[in-house]
Amino acid sequence: MTASKFVSNGVYPTSTAVVLLVDVSGIIHFATEDIDQLLGVSGAEAIGKSLFDLMPPEKQAPSHHEWSTFVQHVLAEGPHAHNFQTILVEGAGKPLSVRLRVTPVPNRDELLVQIETETSNIERAQTLALQKVISAITTLDIREILDLILDQATYFIPSDGAVIVVEVNDDLHLVSERGYFEWKDIHSTYPSAEIMRAETTRILRETRRPLIIDDCQNDPRWQVLGAEPSIASWLGVPLVFRDTFLGMLHLYSSTAHSFSQNDANLAMSFAEEAAVAIHNTRLYEEAQTRAQMLETLNDLGVAVSRLDLHGVLEVAYQKLSQVMDTRSFYIGVYNPETRQFWLTQTYDDGQRIDDLVTPIEEETGLVGWVFHNRKPLIIHDDNQDLYPIPPITYGGDTRSLVILPLMVQDEFVGVISVQSYIPNRFNEQDIAVLQSVASPLAIAIRNAQLYENAQRRLAEVSALHELARTVTSTNSTESISQMVVNSLHTIFQCQASALLLVEGDEVILKASSGVAPEYIPLARWKIGEGVAGKVAATGQTMYIQDTQAVPDFMYLEPTLRSMLAVPLNFNDQVIGVLSIDSDTPHAFTADHERVLNIVAAQVAAAIENARLLHETRQRTVELEDAYRRLQSLNEFREELVHNISHDLRSPMTFVKGYIELMREQMLGPLTEEQVNALEVIDRKSDAMLRLINEILKMKDIRPDTLEFVEADLGDIVQQHIEQARMSYVDSGVIFEPAPRQGPLMVRVDLDKMDRVLENLVANAVKFSKAGGHVRIYCEPSEDRRHGRVIVQDEGIGIPSDKLNYVFKRFFQIDTPDGTSLESGIGIGLSIVKQIVEAHDGKIEVESEVGKGSKFWFTLPLRGG
Template sequence: MIPKFPKNLFAKPDHKTHILARDMMIESMNDGIMVLDKEGLVLDANRATLILTGLSGEELIGKPAPAEFRSFIARTPSDPEATRARLEIKWDKPVPRYFDLSISPIHDKNGHLVRRLIVLRDITKQKQIEKALRLYNNRLNILREIDLGILKATSLEEAALNTLHQLQKILACQELTLIEYDKQLAPVLLAELRPETASRRRNLPAYENLEMDLTRGKILVQRNPPTYPGSGGDFGTASPSLIVRAPLRAPSAPRPQYDSPASNLLMGLLTLVFYEITELTDADLDLLGEITHELAATLQNHRLQQQTRRHAVQLQVASEIARDIASTRELNDLISRAVNLVRDRFGYAHAGIYLVDEKGQFAVLQAATGEAGEKMLSHGHKLKIGGSSFVGQAVETGRPQIVNDFEHENGQRKNPYLPATCSELALPLILAEKVIGVLDIHSDRSASFDTDDAVTLQIIADQLAIAVDNARLNQMAALRLEETIRQMGELAVLYAVAQAGAEATTEDELVERVTKVIGETFYPDNFGVLFVDETEKNVVTHPSYRGVHSTNRLGKGITGRVAADGKPRLVADVAMSSGYLRLDQETRSELCVPLKIDEKVIGVINAESKKVNAFSLSDERLLATASELLAVAIQKIRLHTNLQAHARDLALALEKQKELDRLKSQFIQNVSHELRTPLAIIRGYAEILDSGDLGELDIAYKDPVSTIARRAAMLSNLVDDLIAILEAEERNLKMKDFDLGAQVQTMMDEFQISAQKAEITLQTHIAPHLPLFHGDADHMRRVVDNLVGNALKFTPKAGQVSVSLALVDEHFILQIRDTGIGIPEDELQKIFDRFYQVDGSMSRRFGGTGLGLSLVHEIVTAHHGMIGVESKVGEGTTFTIKIPVERPALQSLVIPSLEEVME
């Protein structure tokens, strides 16, 4: 049970109803309320305090205030003249929390400190929103600038250099190097940034512990390295304080494994060298990771473009070769025409061409003349190499074989298909010292061939060897050309997929473009993408699917099994597949590959054909590569979409916060206006009582009435300051032309009395012939009153205060200079904040709310002006206000120079 606030703190004992209502109100507040005694022990706390601090009543009541608050409580004013102190603190809990802390002293009637009242407000969520919004906006802007630099670049080197310049701005590092690694991990410098005075570029460093680092898959940060070759530059011989190495891994590469070759993963290395002490946050390293991912994608695209260009050149060369061999007939036609030409032109009985088989064991008849030749061809006639036949011996020896008389030479047997043969000449077809076949000629006459015949016909044999080789090459070239054309088509398709990934703004647009380009080029029957529905455990066709749309259960059918286990499947004949789900009656074969992001299957790419055995391993490789490119593009679009959604959410939160600030200001304005009249009445009656106009007061009431009058005047001035600040913020000023110089002179005459009483010299310098000032006279009076009043207040006896007003470069320059106590340098940036006071002891001595300088700043800003301050402790302070002059006031005015004004 939480004790109630002591009744004697706020009301008389007979006000029980009032006290009960007050206690219920305090208990229901969202802000924490604590009451401390003058030693800092907690006397009471409401329920909100326990919730905000996470402490129980037993842990808090009667105990010293939490340690996080004590240093701030100790600085709280304790004399009767003090009001309250307000500040923000950070409470370092496991989850840090931020509080708006307000501490007010409570005094007895003798002015002694008896209690302290603490009000806690939780502003943690506001701080988190502001921080998150800054981080996300900064990251988006950085990535946008880097993407723009890459897109605008005309070369890979320029894109790399643009990225290094952006990194140098972001992380303030002194040296940057970007290296590309080829397949053998040989380094190639793409770009570097080093100080101008640095020595010539050092040797490119090897990437240490490559396999281990790739397996870790993270950026390496090395602090205070002992040595670094090539260091120097603007930092002399100093060693770097920090070296960061970020590997560029292929975006489509799988997560590194111990048995994965590094050349398949590592594309480059980004090295950042810091010579000044630097601490990189996790956000910096995350951003660096995203940037290296963008660089890796750019490098991969560049390599793909190079590969495409290289294959395009190869295709052009292949086309030229195809045109050169176009005059060469198909091999069978060529040799058939050749043997008939030899037989007919020379009048031989028979001619034939044998070609050595692939194993080099037989010479196989490929073309022959006459009816006998047709019979031999139909029976697959062949002769063993190295056997008793002339053809076999010609292949083995590589020399012409001649027989002029089968009846009397060497007992050679005649060819049973050619019984009338009397002479035979076998000429080897030699190409590059290798026998590829034999030209075999038969004659029905004896002694038909001599050495000259062999020499002449060998020339024809040599020409036939070239023609045969050309024909073979032509056939091989045609096959290779067909394969090359397909490969080029595949590369063109993959390039189109990569281009779609770079250009598409939505996932649906991306999938639709990829489906169209691949389906139209290679798989017109049935092709498309199916995505996994995690909720329903289904695989669903995308709307762009070119074929029968369906929804399959995970693990069912070919697409369902690929989505379930992530393994590609090539089915040559779906009729032979037991798990095939027949949706299209015309489908005969199917190829399906998984679509993965970070090893997680998000869908499949599926192709079907009306032909059996329509797909090959080449098709599987094509779809696997397309799947990797598509997955990278989908991941990029999803990441971009998520970042945009976060940015929108944070922007809405910020707009809501701005609306709350507006409502707060409106509330303050309404309350201030409502307080103005009753405060004026209270102040009037209190001052009348204090002055004795209604009769002399009893000595026991005189001091309290005097205090009431003084406090009422202070509250009235506070309300006026708040209203003036709000009016200045809203630019709700009563603008008119008036003589600012005359106004300042009149005010200085009034201040002379206060200055003389304080024994301070007050000097005034107002330039003659000043134009009329266009502004709010009452607000400008407040500016002068606050600044001069402060100067007199904080200047000791025998000091000086000077006020000057001049026109310089079409601006009014109002300057207030004093020889007072001065302001510490570390406080100068805070003195214009609302309720801020430089020193608590000063506020107790001189009074004040901390709104004066804030009001001055708001009014000057509302007049499109600027205010500056210069100060040294013990020597004095100078405030300078610069406000532009309206144009009409300058038309007939001769403006003096700065030197004339100073004189």
Template sequence: MSIKPLQTDIQFLRDTIYGLTEQIDLLTILQDISKGIVSGFDFEEIISKFLDIVKEIINYKYAALFIYNRNSREYTLLKARQGENVFFEEKNINRPDKEIIKWVFKEKRWISIPPSETGSPEHERHSILPLQGTQEQIGFLLIISDAGDSIFNKTNQTILSFIADQTAIAIENQNLYSRLDRSKKHIANIVESINSGIITIDMSDNITLVNKNATAMLAIQSADLTGKNYRTVLSRELVTIINNLKSRLLEDGFVLEKKFEHNPFRDFAIRLGITASLITDEKDETTGIIFIFRDMMASKEIQRLTQLDELKNEFVSNVSHELRTPLSIIKSYVEAILDQVEPDDHETQRDFLSVINEETDRLTLLVNDLLDISRIESGKFELTLTSVLLSDVIYSVTATMGKRDSRHKIITKIPSNLPVIYADRDKVTQVIINLLNNAIKFSPEGGTIEINVVPEKGKLWCHVSDQGIGIDQENLHHIFDKFFRVDNSDKYEIAGTGLGLPIVKHIMESHGGDITVKSESGKGSVFSIGFPCNAVDDENET
């Protein structure tokens, strides 16, 4: 047996074992380094560990870390170190050429630049170590060391490349965590600012989110409900409702809003609406349920205010039109009298002046309505009460309006010996004029208008009926609302501001009286007003 080949084999095994031991030691070092860097979640901590580890491997004179700014598309100096822990400003560093940086990231490996190419002193060597994340460029480390240092052996290169990659991933992860944290806070702020109450649960019925409005609406005392089963913290009544919604939602995939009364305190109830939706993940698998609670009173108030705002806008448009129309007519007739009618043509002048007078009356009524609604809104609406015969007011108004309108026949049924009412005569006149104007306006094809006065149950009632287009039931409940106008544009274009009937209602209520209406679309309307009085019988038709 030859001894020499055996010795060769033994030496080979020794070298192999030594090499494997070095590799194991290197892997152990890399594992420890990786744990130290990746375990950090604080950005400053990650950077400090990275520079500390590089310092242990290479006895550098200076090290400067540049981070890529996505907004400016430039590399910005983040931190620089000289010696142990002395930091210096960017102005003391010669930045690498942009083309060299591009090459480093393209080749994905580090590079050492001789002093002749950097313009640095001969004893200095510049090295660039790229930090490349999985998704984007993170930055690079500029290392300035003595030219004689043997830092580019294979082991150092392996370790430095490895820690650069690990640091880049750690920084990338930290950026993702920061963005995620900002997104979570942003969403949390949105959830807290929503007017509705929100509760979310997982598929184990544990609460995952509750906003402040939910705790306020449901009078939940516990400060932190996250992780608790909703059955243990909500009222029995609410648990039953949520159980039913949950079952229907999981079975049908959707639920309609359920309205219910919640009693968070004794002798106090609020009306809530609750609806639910499934929460799904990216695979469209259900991960939970969101319950949304709505204060029905607040929702109705918002809806009412929105409608009121729309009505006010429409009112401004209508008033502008109502003012412009008579003014245009008055201006036209005045111009005609001045420029076209002969001075001795008294008949034409009289006709034109009659039209001007009528349009002036229209303007006066409109202005009075605007003033009255302003007084009502400000609480300055006042009455001057005197003894008034309602029959006298009615006869006076019908006599004047009958002359102006030939398409309608006005019939009055007024008993003799009517009781006197204690009222503001001008305001009573305004009420009768308004009701007659409405009857005429909403009977565009003419017809009979009947005024029937009847003493009944301590009140003197005046019923004004017409044969006009009537009012459908949907609009009947709103005709006394400010600015409301019945939309009959599909049949007739009827002008108006929507102020007359609200003013009439206020006048009647100010007198302690009543106003009612009966109507059916296409069959006319009957408006009834009742003034307090002493009942008297006996009827006289005129």
């Protein structure tokens, strides 16, 4: 065979319905089951074989070469039918001369092959029409095929109009029309109950044979349907494939007795081809649907590993839309924490509807029924199947629906649903698809929920950590408050957040996020009024799940539907209220309350600390100001005392001179009484001069006024022990030296250091009883960088609350018997402290009433 034998659009009679789908190399991808009758090979066995396997062995090699050339010609010519003549082997092993009518499938690397055998010339005209029909099968578009069948039928069979009715889900649908018959919107897939109940339909269904009504006006089998035009005669043939009723072909005429038996036979031939086309197309669609379903399940299996809930739901809807009618559809996701349904991916008759969140307590519709019963709900036809409860629909009346629960083990995750305004819209395959999808979808939703919960809690912990860090580093109450409400708004994604503080008998808004500016001045309540006032009064958390269910709820914003408020407690006292709210009822969970209470505890402490810090700073400023004033007064006092002392010393010198003249009776003789009085005046004058000199010397005790020499502390202490024993021999006090621990070399002003030791020893003796011990010794410090001198007695001791005042200038401590710790006006120990500190030293005291006192001072050692 050569390329010249390829006849494009040739006419060749046929009586078979064997159709193959092959690739360019001849490998069979699809075969109708009629191939078994023709070649003795089943459709399933044929798939995967080569066309050449069906030929006699001697024809295979040459046919293979001819086929390659033929295919190039077919592809070059475009989407038209081409004939390829060859020999195939029948089931009985006999050669069979056939024509292969080959048409390229648009946009695919495949060819549609119709196997044609020879028929009689009587059928040639019929075959011409049927050939065009068969060529249309390459499109696998049932509407296009049926339209072409009507074109050919009305061309070869005289008539005024024709209709093809196809049975879908036990209902008849008008899918194609020709002529004046336009009494329904044929192309909108309209279910016709009238045709379903017609007597002619019953006859065609039962007999599976053509039916001619020559006189419709007088034949009892005829009944007028709807608003159809005047019909005088009618021809109907069933669409039957392997004893399965698939629909009907009706032809109409306005003239009686228009149709013959030959017309009926030809119409039956068209009907047979239509039935084959419908069957094959449905097989192909079912195969495509199964493939798409497997792809959908695979994609959903992949989606299970996704952790984006919105992405999972979108994938589910898009994939299901490829294999079934999802024009009315939704997925309901259940949140067990909030006990809410989130209805999403919602469509009504192809129109997207906004998501809806509703509490399960308010879900009284079919979703609520599925939730409470954990069972699927399937309604094929609401005229025959009763709803368990009245349905809630968006547009018209829902006629059929499927709602399946989404379960992970015993845990309810949500629902998936399809609905239709057409009865019997969903078949067993649709339900099987939904059931297959339900399990992986439920797992995907649950995993996404768990991931989102984990991410949310991680974000909450991070936000709380950051909030705690920033709050503790902020010292402004206003800054803390605003920072907190901003963080809460971000953490909870709520409508608004607010922080209120108690002031007097009110709780007043101090910071907010999400609250409209016009409402902020109104946000203040009396203690005990409103949610914030009640929380401030009771110190208890309040959760208003639905504000519309609370008759006396005091609204700040009209959109507010739920509110959670917790107290700000500090030291068992409510200092304020922290709240979040939402425009959705039942918006908050125990987790929200837990996190909000954690924040409240941190915030209350931070606010109170900020308040205390503010008060402390104010107090510090006040104290610093007072200290400066006091220091100024003290300096003024010291200057005044110094000036007065200086001014008094000259007069006192004259007084002393005159006392001396009077004692020597240079101013005249004195009586004994006058001499005694003069002695008293002399002693008091000496005391006054000593006091004046001490005061004047205090001003000059500075490091730059001292005359330093290097000396051994041990030698200085030993000298004073010897002096004390001689000076206080009559006191009865026993002086105990301690063993020396080597030289302790220091730089000192010996005169000033003598005054220090004289003063400390004098006080120790003064307050010690006869027989009491006074220890005077020195030792190195623990780090051997300082030398320490200790004077310890067993006297009456000093009260602990007075120890801090011992070294204060002009301060005197009265003992229980009324005596003063030191004589004079109380500047001895003050001078001691001043001298020690001028030596870069430090003096301290320990004492216990009734057990004695211990004074010690330290001086830096040379080279220490």
